[in-house]
Amino acid sequence: MRPAVGIAVVAMTLLTPSPRDLSAQDSQFGIRGLGTPGRWESVRARSSGGAFAPFDALSPLMEAPLADISTLTATAAGGTSHRDAQLGDTITQLRATRFPLMGVAGRVAPRLVVAGGFTTYLDRSWDVTLRDSTVLRGELERYRDEITSDGSVGDIRLAAASRLSRRLAIGAGIHILAGSTRMTAERRFDDSTFHAVGQVAEVRYDGFGVSGSVLIGVAPGLTIAGWARADNRLRAQVGDSTVALTDLPRMAGAGLLLAPSPRVRFAGSAAWRSWSNAGPGAFDTWSWSAGAEFGSGRMPIRLGVRGGQLPFGPGTKAPTEFAASAGTGRAFAQGRALIDLGVERLERRGGILTERVWTVLVGLTVRP
Amino acid sequence: MTRRRLALVGAVLLAAACVERLTAPGHCPDFCPSGQITVVDTLLTTSINRDSAYRGYVVSYQSPVMLAAVLPSATDTLDGRPIFRFNGYGPRLPISSVDTGQILGADSARLQLYIVRRDTATHNLRLQFYRLPTTIDTTTTFGAVAAAFNNAPVRPTVNVDTLLAQPGGKDPVTGDSVVVDTVNHRWLLSLKFDTAAARYVGTDSGAVAYGIRIAADTLASIAFGKGSVGPVLQWYLRVDSLGMPVARKPGILGTTLANFVFTPPTAPLDSTLAVGGVPSARSLLRVAFPKFIRDSSQIIRGTLFLVPAVAARGAPADSFVMEARTVLADFGRKSPIDARLDDPIVIHPGSTDTIKIEVTNMLQLWAADTTHPTVFLLRPQAEAQYFGEIHFYPSKAALRPTLQITYVKQFPFGVP
Numbered sequence: 072m073r074p075a076v077g078i079a080v081v082a083m084t085l086l087t088p089s090p091r092d093l094s095a096q097d098s099q100f101g102i103r104g105l106g107t108p109g110r111w112e113s114v115r116a117r118s119s120g121g122a123f124a125p126f127d128a129l130s131p132l133m134e135a136p137l138a139d140i141s142t143l144t145a146t147a148a149g150g151t152s153h154r155d156a157q158l159g160d161t162i163t164q165l166r167a168t169r170f171p172l173m174g175v176a177g178r179v180a181p182r183l184v185v186a187g188g189f190t191t192y193l194d195r196s197w198d199v200t201l202r203d204s205t206v207l208r209g210e211l212e213r214y215r216d217e218i219t220s221d222g223s224v225g226d227i228r229l230a231a232a233s234r235l236s237r238r239l240a241i242g243a244g245i246h247i248l249a250g251s252t253r254m255t256a257e258r259r260f261d262d263s264t265f266h267a268v269g270q271v272a273e274v275r276y277d278g279f280g281v282s283g284s285v286l287i288g289v290a291p292g293l294t295i296a297g298w299a300r301a302d303n304r305l306r307a308q309v310g311d312s313t314v315a316l317t318d319l320p321r322m323a324g325a326g327l328l329l330a331p332s333p334r335v336r337f338a339g340s341a342a343w344r345s346w347s348n349a350g351p352g353a354f355d356t357w358s359w360s361a362g363a364e365f366g367s368g369r370m371p372i373r374l375g376v377r378g379g380q381l382p383f384g385p386g387t388k389a390p391t392e393f394a395a396s397a398g399t400g401r402a403f404a405q406g407r408a409l410i411d412l413g414v415e416r417l418e419r420r421g422g423i424l425t426e427r428v429w430t431v432l433v434g435l436t437v438r439p
Numbered sequence: 440m441t442r443r444r445l446a447l448v449g450a451v452l453l454a455a456a457c458v459e460r461l462t463a464p465g466h467c468p469d470f471c472p473s474g475q476i477t478v479v480d481t482l483l484t485t486s487i488n489r490d491s492a493y494r495g496y497v498v499s500y501q502s503p504v505m506l507a508a509v510l511p512s513a514t515d516t517l518d519g520r521p522i523f524r525f526n527g528y529g530p531r532l533p534i535s536s537v538d539t540g541q542i543l544g545a546d547s548a549r550l551q552l553y554i555v556r557r558d559t560a561t562h563n564l565r566l567q568f569y570r571l572p573t574t575i576d577t578t579t580t581f582g583a584v585a586a587a588f589n590n591a592p593v594r595p596t597v598n599v600d601t602l603l604a605q606p607g608g609k610d611p612v613t614g615d616s617v618v619v620d621t622v623n624h625r626w627l628l629s630l631k632f633d634t635a636a637a638r639y640v641g642t643d644s645g646a647v648a649y650g651i652r653i654a655a656d657t658l659a660s661i662a663f664g665k666g667s668v669g670p671v672l673q674w675y676l677r678v679d680s681l682g683m684p685v686a687r688k689p690g691i692l693g694t695t696l697a698n699f700v701f702t703p704p705t706a707p708l709d710s711t712l713a714v715g716g717v718p719s720a721r722s723l724l725r726v727a728f729p730k731f732i733r734d735s736s737q738i739i740r741g742t743l744f745l746v747p748a749v750a751a752r753g754a755p756a757d758s759f760v761m762e763a764r765t766v767l768a769d770f771g772r773k774s775p776i777d778a779r780l781d782d783p784i785v786i787h788p789g790s791t792d793t794i795k796i797e798v799t800n801m802l803q804l805w806a807a808d809t810t811h812p813t814v815f816l817l818r819p820q821a822e823a824q825y826f827g828e829i830h831f832y833p834s835k836a837a838l839r840p841t842l843q844i845t846y847v848k849q850f851p852f853g854v855p
Contacts, residue, residue, distance in 0.1 A: 099463060099470050105855050156463050158470065163463040199465035199472065207480055207845060217462075218472050218850075256850040258476050265845065266739045266799055268476055272852035307853035314853040350855070385469035422469055 104383025109191030114434025118398025118413030119362030120375020122338035125296035125326030133284035133298045134242025137184045137232035143177035150432040157425045192226040195252045213261045222252030238288035248278030278305045296326040318348035336364045346382030354389035356380040373398045390421025409436040474851035483842040486727045488834045492713045493772035494720040497822035500577040500698040504662040507653045519701040523694045527645015540678040548637030549673040553664035554626040558756030563656040566597040571648040581700040593636040658754035665697045711748045716828030721818040728813040740845040741802035745794040745831040746838040753788035753827040760820040769812040
């Protein structure tokens, strides 16, 4: 038991994020738009393609599953991604470590569970270099640009859920969107007569959203879920000046959970998001997922696939993505500590860009 | 088993905490930020005004060199002549630890001089030495000693090129020699003055003063050192010792005055912007620095354009460095110079090409510190060490000074 507690402590320490790390998986597709939307899923849900997220109390997608939490529960997740971004014939290998999820939930009344935590709403960490030239003072001057953004917009959620009956649970939440990015723009000319350009700014973001969800037990072993969410706008500020106000999407989704036996569970889900509100170059998106979980207790096996569209990309068609994932989990200390491990292979396509990503996920849940 | 699991989990967590790498080539505009770095280049033709020139910062006797030149031009000939004086030992000299003897005269003397700057293209460089009145001082003008230079030279002309051609740089006939210091790029002349040339007049405290005229096949312009590389004189004296003349070699003497005179005298300042010359001249250019550049942009290059009204005079070796600086406060001719930044440029005699000085550092300073006076000060880097003087058209002329600024606008951070 003691090693298990030690592992939990070490894992919690390593997974405790610094503010700049509160991000999800990056993508080159998010550079031109608002960013790369986060995945509101625990490691358990993400290991099964995200299909179990509507039914997972530790995934911040829906509030209604919180109703089934019986004790104080805290969770955190971390992941490292190895990404190959292929632009035409050029492949760039990228790597990032992110801590996209942390939350705590507990029962405060016999029929009321409240939860708080954060997840990534938009990841805005990227670093772009560009080699080009321009005519200055009658001469062709070659230069190298590097524009970087480091940070994200976080979704701080306060949620409450209640099981109204054996078959019906409902939940609602408010979402405070907050975050910042440190942005730099640098240009270095080959001709050193032109001094290097270096500009830095701290961009702060804020927004607000509300969400609601319902969980209905249709029959023994069959549950359906539905959720909806509306966010108002994302305000970007540099210093005291508002530099951008961008409408955020409304979104809705549904899921189906089939558990023919306690050791076998299947799930599927779909979601729609109106990202085209964000302006030119943004698209409404559909996403879907399907997954399964085999076994229970000590070491379940999770499998899943997901697909869908990305909200930002070049051209007139939304980029697409497809992923397959697998994972497992392990309970320690009589179920008071759980470690979930997952691996995901993802491919995104849009225009001439193809991204292939391996992501290793680690999740920790503690029920003290 | 537990240890294995611990190791496995530890390895996974370490992998998760590895260093990130996000830098990727951009493919614009599809996969680049919507905002771009915007560079603007502008020529400010009317921003420089209220300019003025001042003279008299460093005068000839304050210069660390003595200039000698013969530079003919279409209208006159610039003639520069070093003048220097050695004080003597007085009428008597110690001949033992307790006794002194009257100085009867000099057998000879050896004068050492450093030529610290010369034109390698100048050939047949000749030096002539003249005895000058020992009353010369820092106010002595060319005209005041012109008569003395019309007398016969005190010793035969020294042909430096001939001396250099001698084995070991030594002339066994005259006793002169030259040593070439290739490290410091200077020549050390050691010249023998015989009894007639080195006249020690004890009743006149033994002071002697000499002047030098130079000549060459082409433009002649050289500089003699002063101070630690200035002229020194070694006397070889005859001293009376109980009625018997004895030879004495007292300590070496350095100059008590080292200066140079020249003609024609420096012309008074006119409406042009003068830089250089002797006494040295400086010019101030006041800049109306546009607020839109100062407040909301980043300057990456600034160039000051100056059009010479007349070419600087001098031999090719007289190219001098002019530097643009800024001032800590604008008090006109007494403006204290900001020593932090300078932007130099070489001024070549004879050229009337437009002068371009990169002043980026100073413009960036003005943008960063809005209380800093936006004033350029032009001065020679080595003041009063060259006869060369350049005159630029002022702000009231058609070919006025202009300022070209390349700057970058504020990047649109935060705009999706």
